[in-house]
Amino acid sequence: MIELENIHRTFQVGEQSVHALNNINLTINKGEYVSIMGPSGSGKSTLLNVIALLDQPSSGIYSLNNQIVTQLDDNQLAQVRRENIGFVFQFFHLIARYSAAENIEIPMILAGVPIQERKQRVADALLAVDLQQRATHRPDQLSGGQIQRVAIARAMIMQPQILLADEPTGNLDSKSGEGIIELLENLNQKQTTLVMITHDEALGSRAQRIIRLIDGKIV
Amino acid sequence: MMIQDTLSYSYMAIKTQPIRVMLIILAMSIGIASVTILTALGESARLYIVNEFQSLGTNLIIVLPGRTETTGGQPPLFGATPRDLTLADAEALYRSHHIAAIAPVSVGAAPISTKGLEREVTILGSTSALRRVRHLSLSKGHFLPESDANKALSICVIGQTIKDELFAQQQAVGKWLRINDRRFRVIGVLESEGQSIGVDFDDMVIVPVASAQALFNTQSLFRILVETKSKQGMYKAVDDISEIIKQRHEGEDDVTLVTQDSVVNTFDEILAAVTLTVASIASISLAVAGILVMNVMWVSVAQRTAEIGLLKALGATKGQILCLFLTEAAMLSFAGALTGVLLGKITLMALQISYPDFPFYLPVWAIFSALAVSLVTALIFGVLPAKQAAGMNPVTALNKR
Amino acid sequence: MRYIDVFNLAYRTVISHKLRSILTALGLIIGIASVIVLTSIGRGVHSYVLSEFTQFGTNLIAVFPGKTTTLGLSGATISTVRPLSLADAVSLSKLDSISAALPLVQGNARIEADKKQRRTTVLGVGAAVPEIWKIKVAQGRFLPKNEQANPRAFAVLGHKLSVELFAGRNPLGQRIRIGSDRFRVLGVMEKKGQMMGYDMDDTIYIPTAKALDMFDREGVMEIDLLYNSKIQLKQVEKEVKRLLQRRHGREDFSIITQDQMLKSMDSILNVLTLSVAALGSISLLVGSVGILTIMTIAVSERISEIGLLRAVGAERGMIFKMFLSEALVLSFIGGVVGIFLGIFIVQMIKFAMPVLPVQLAWFYILAAFIISLLIGVIAGVIPAIKAAKLHPLDALRAE
């Protein structure tokens, strides 16, 4: 479902240009569990951002569900993101003034889901990440592991086919990290495509496929 | 995205910064309040003056002797003319059937006295019609009787100030008064007009026009006040009057006709222009408040960069982000405008209590335009920061801490 | 820490937030500039009006019939049982302190010259018009002196009237008719223009006695006196009063000096300028709330920076000074730029619309500058106190 062909991504920093992605060819099938590994600065996040449609490749073709998405305009990209892709970040990115439930609700607000349905789905999502008791807590009243579970609930609330995670455990202790990984793998078992960046060999090897990047190239 | 969600998002965002919000509301409300108050003052003054002018009479035409050809110059307000405007001229005007009443007026100053108290006052000579034409009312006694205008009766009607000064607590009606060297019997006392523009009837003695002419040894009239039967008849009456006078003055067009309408309109226009000018100067402050809104929105956008990145990653479109930040700006301005209108209203109420005689009036359109202006201000000044937010690159925005 | 360093630091911070600082200062700039422009217009109108009045000279006294006169308009001007007479004017002119007297009657009549005619203002005056009203004769001469009581039928035309009646022909010596009386044109006055809505050029000057006859009046409407500038005004006033009281047996006239007129005009116009300044200051007030807002934001944004500075040994006073000088730098820049912008706009107005009287009001410009600095202090103090009060540990933890 995810097909990348000859993807390049270069950044221009003053006079210098950085070749963050160098001719990436990659296909990820529906329901697959892929981990991306590689040294720091090798282009992992850049790749994930391209897959997430947050970033546009400098050249190459990206097709998602057989539709070429490299040509889409900003609004269309937003819609595709909203409907197909869930994202979990290393630094959680919850809105501090919102409660756990409200943070989970945001994607549905953006999509214009009716209020009644929203409440029900948020309640289900909280149950799924085992945070029913924490619905009204704000991020500063939650632990790191809980915050990341809220973020996962938020990523899954629109029931995307693809879940992307950029070092989801990077800021957690190993025990909470373990819980998060189990949660993500559970989702994968329910046919969600999971792509995860990690630095941890043990975590990475749990995936069906490991993609290794060095200097923007797949090795 | 639904409207209530947009509103609630913006409201939540604003709520986290109470001090900032209060200051913006303060700034905006100062501007809105001053525009509101100044507009209200101008409007009230305009209405007050127009009203005052209208209460001077209805369908009034003033005939002045003399005419100048300078365009746009003032009418000959108190100049003399070789050919007088006479009582006979005034009476001849009855030939027009658009005219309901005619009050010839002659004016001069003379000393008046009772029992050794003497002072100089303005003497106004007219006929019984003056009461009707100028809407005068009496507190005691009668006005000049309906009689031949050429008869110099020795009777007078005095204003309230003169009554107080010359007769104090005593009954004035029936008493005698000396005007220069003639004796006049007081037959009535005018009701005080309070604050009034133009002529101060409180400080005046009204005598029959023929008596006044005898007193000042003149045949000429100062003015003729004419009341027409209807508003529509006014312009016909103006034509009739010119025609009649011209005939009587050997074909010479030597009077100036001023309609009450034109005077009222002139004042109306002048005061409306003044109000507009003052209100526009005050609304410079709205622009300043708008700049503040813009500045604070820019700060907000900068501080919430990561949040904007997140919203984009979660699938928010450019339009949605633009809308969110514009709503925020509009909310801030609107809150300020509401406070400002309220503040203006309170100030006007306080003014009304301190000056009960002057009717303060805040037009409804002023309130609505204040609110509308604040919204427009917010949209104009909010658009740049909101655009910046909408146009952010999600990846860079997300990585900004 | 030295003051120069404090200000340098503040300046650097202000510069680093370019957009924000520009917008903050802009609020102030608009406020200050509008105060300057508005007061300049006020000031301009002020001196325009005063110069309109002083163009007649300043050593002037006007005597009006009637005691209750306010600024020369009362029933007594129209008719009175105790008129001011020509003889009054003559005897006033004989006072040592008075160098010229001008008895005035104003009316309106039709002027005919050959085929042309025009209705216009008739001024019954004496020979002293050029001297007292400071109007020059352009052609011919003015009414002759010493003919107050029994003058010949001479007339002098205003500039516009002369053009209207004679259209390029030489009016001197021509016969004209005013009402039903015949006059001979003796001179034409120079162009003078409008004066407070009254066209000085659409007039005709004839001897006062003739005007009294023509309008069938007993008394004049006004006597203008030019007094000797070496003599105190008070003294002149007293003498005029004494003379007229002796002649009339009572005080049935009013004296208004040019000085009084100018003074009351001056105070009215000053109030006007003050009110437009106040009107402009509303923006200034809003601008200062702007600085306050931005300084409050600056403090809350930089809490951890404050913590760090405190941790490395900055005293409360220094933190206070830092934020206060930031506000001062902002308001100083706003003030200076505002003043320049204001002056620039005023010059533009002068250039684009030369008829509009504008004049820089330096007093208000100075006041605006001082106020802008005051705004800086006031708007800076509260946030600065808040910053200085922060506990270093709390501040550091805020991140």
Ligand SMILES: Nc1ncnc2c1ncn2[C@@H]1O[C@H](COP(=O)(O)OP(=O)(O)OP(=O)(O)O)[C@@H](O)[C@H]1O
């Ligand atoms: N916006 C940008 N502008 C310029 N260069 C960038 C930008 N984003 C990434 N890069 C560069 O692209 C290269 C790849 O960066 P990327 O963030 O993908 O690395 P990474 O593999 O995720 O590293 P890490 O493991 O440290 O997160 C790096 O050399 C980085 O400096």
Ligand SMILES: [Mg+2]
């Ligand atoms: Mg990375």
